[in-house]
Amino acid sequence: MLVDVSPHPRAVIGASALVSTVALTLMAAPAHASTVEPPRQGVPRPAQTPPPATHTVAAGESVAAIAARYGLATADVLSWNGLSWENSLIRPGRVLSLVAPTAPAPAPATAPAGTSYTVVAGDTISGIAGRHGSTAGAVLAANGLTWDSIIYPGQTISVPAAPAPAAAPVPAPAAVAPIGLELDAEQAQNARTIIRIGREMGVPEPGIAIALGTAMQESWLRNLDWGDRDSQGLFQQRPSTGWGTVEEVRDAERATRAFFGGPTDPNGSRTRGLLDIAGWESMSYADAAQAVQISAYPDRYARWEEPSLAWLAALG
Template identity: 45%
Template sequence: MRTHAVARRTRYLQLGVPAAVLGTLSGAIAVVPASADAVTPPIERLHSSATQVKMAEAPPAAYTVQPGDTISSIANRFGLRTVDVLAWNALTWRSVIYPGQTLSLAGASAPVAPAAPPAQAPATATHVVAAGDTVFGIAQRYGTSVDAVLAANGLTRASVIYPGQQLALSGTSTPAPVAVASAAPAPVASGGQTHAVVAGDTLFGIAQRYGTSVAQLYAMNGLSSGSIIYPGQSIVVAGAAAVTAPAPAPAAATAPPGQLFANLDAEQAANAHLIISVGRNLGVSDRGIAIALATAMVESSLRNLSWGDRDSLGLFQQRPSMGWGTPEQAIDADRSTRVFFGGASDPNGQGSRGLLDITGWEGMRFTDAAQAVQISAYPERYGQWETQAYQWLGLHG
């Protein structure tokens, strides 16, 4: 073996390769895998401690889920972003995948061409989208395919659907329409008896203790079914009269139905100021900053939480397991805000997709722009804070 090494060294020197470089070349040759010619170029992923290089497989048009797979692991395997795989398959962060399920990865190689407008495709049935619906779930319910639903409605795999939207279902039996009702909640009560939340409290338990209802607690505190309560929070439990006759508020008097309002405490106001400051620093428009404020209110009640659904953390409840950074990074309020905005200055690089990475976000509905980043099962909740978010922008900016 030494004879062969000497021979190789002699050949390199004959080719004019400097001896000082020879050791480096030999080392590089020694570690080239046998299948290197069939492997795509490496994709670099930045981590908190060091840069690791992964060899990503070329993504196929479709992938069949295997036991133990997660959306995140599939995305990492093919060098994709988790949020893109979710969008291409009309899934949310809460969606469950199962072995044998087919996932589309077609968006990785080329965008899906827009389908013909629904007016050109005859539809024999319609479905009214309800909270939690996905295109995949709707297709299964009516015995059709995701592609058929997309084509019948002029959608792509990156499109966002929302409660109240009507989807045409070409060639299916007539469904039972799903009604979507939206009642305008009352503003927060300014007085009355209060309850200090302790660990283990729930709104249902508090309502029973004070002889009221969960709906009344929602109304008196400006809460909704998606609101988070936390130890130390003060909940109004009596004084409904203050709700029916609130102090005059010009903004509330002209606010559209369905909008939510809340007075921020010191902690929430500080986080609102941070979000606004980061947005200004990045050159984000007022609309983009308002979207960030509303999103943080829905996800964490504008609190930098160290807990959440599964591994969701921080102001925007970003999930480390879905590529949003490490747990420590997710609860770094400044960093997580920059990751939500995304764009060229995104500290997470290509690991996630922020607001500025969404093509045409400025022209989207307020709630749809937030949903394009968050991929929530309840996309309409962001829009309920639109009016209030602009008020916070003016007050804390």
């Protein structure tokens, strides 16, 4: 008996339809479905560029904008810089830290502890350091600041205790200034003029040193014929604020007498010199200089305290 094994016409049609349906289904599948790869083990993701350690504030910037720029949390940036949501005002030129402060190394058990201090209007780094028996350099270092940094009322800063006295070093020859702070011929001549005028006026040695450091900060101990606005001369005195004519403020001897002030001040009572400031002898070096100069950067004078004493010893 012969058996017909050829497929039934309906079966053939059904199989064809099934194949067509599968093909259409595959064609309609999302294009990405067949390209997704499982995550590969052991292959690291590209590292993001870390933010810089600091950021100098530009006009119009806010803490929130700076934090967003570097992918940081605003609260962290506030905390790292001694700020808060209520006190987040920043000014152009301020340097903000963009990294969490590292924990300080533990101090020796015998070392005296430092303290924290909240800045009030009129404070300077050198003044704060002097009142706490510390140094301006130590306060700057303890707070990650520089000589160009500005402090603001309400800011909390750390004031390290004064270091224990060390053994007295072998003194250098009096005629040698500290390395890197030697004066050239022009600077030395102007320094001698300041020292001579100070001695003629009976100014104490600390006052003469303050004048030397002030002139170095203001003009590099050079009798400049230019400066900020109409400032000129050794001390960058301004004719527009009563310090004398352009010729007078560029007269090194007269400008020095005006800086010292006192009864023989060539400006009379139009300006106030060092000797006119009550209690200047008990002020810090920088605060005494600032009382005469009224600078926008009062702490910059402090860096010249030790060099000016060396110049006085070498040239006086």
